[in-house]
Amino acid sequence: MKLLHLDSSALGPNSVTRELSAAIVAQWTAAPEGVRVEYRDLDASPLPHLTGASLAKADPGEAADAERTLQQFLDADVVVIGAPMYNFSIPSTLKAWIDRVAVAGRTFRYTDSGPEGLAGGKKVIIASGRGGVHSGAPTDFQEPYLRQVFAFLGIDDVEFVRAEGVAYSAQHRSEAIAGAKATIPQPSRLRAAA
Template identity: 60%
Template sequence: MKLLHIDASALGTYSVTRGLTAAIVAEFVQSHPGTEVTYRDLHAAPLAPWSMPVGEDNPADIEAARVMEEFLAADVVVIGAPMYNFSVSSTLKAWIDRIAVAGKTFRYSSAGPEGLAGGKRVIIASSRGGVYTEGPAAGMDFQEPYLRALFGFLGVTDIEFVRAEGLAMGDEHKATAVSKAIAGIAGLIRKAA
């Protein structure tokens, strides 16, 4: 089994999503011995913005091909996706622009778009300063609906979120939110076994 581990937070050791993705991957590897893990830190090694035309000799295009190969080869993709300004980080968006490619991960047909990257499991570790799953700020969540729609468009139907919300609402609230998120990881991994 191949697992692709993506981190996209700019906060380094202070990142909640990095801690969550590390816990998810560790639990997954423990539960599925022999799992081959590929790691990509989108903040430490950001991808250049997508541009045209592409060329086989361009280093950015060679890297883009490698990113696509990593995604297509993965059975499981674990993504650390902190909410930045109600959506995803620009580094994660640059990665998405490399994997959402017509003819590779989706195609258009007379019946409409068809995802070509199905059969994967995507687990997204999400962190948010406020609470966006319910209440007055729920309408400002452009992160989770976007990621669900995007991966669904690519043909991925097994999408799950590990969420830590309200992280900016005080130390006690943050500690509780992170503990609850970590506590849910084992059940999430067991569910897949």
């Protein structure tokens, strides 16, 4: 089983989502089946914003990184993403990663009857952190956006491990993190290691 672990928080060791994504990965790698983990810190090693030059593959180094990123996503059985809410949405570093994995002909295509996702069969677990409380509110452009992106790519098995209201007080923060950790999905549906 291959697990791709991504973080995108800019808050380093103070990050809520880094703590949660690490806890998810620890739980999933403790499973008896073999789990191979690949990790990318999108804050420390960001992908460049997608530009016309990117699409033209003008920079061979950038094009190679983009292809590695796409293949790493395609190869993963489980994707764990640390995804904080920044300005009601996601960090631009995570958006830059999405721009490299949402690729026509590779992870989705358009047909006579509409779009079709080509990256199905994976599980995505998102460690979500929010300073305020946004669940079910019209201010949430983070979790519904991520759910839509992965659904478009054919992935409906998306779960959120959520700590919100973390900016209200230190107590809110520690209770929200503990509550989120209690909801980490069990590694029950692993495919055999390739």
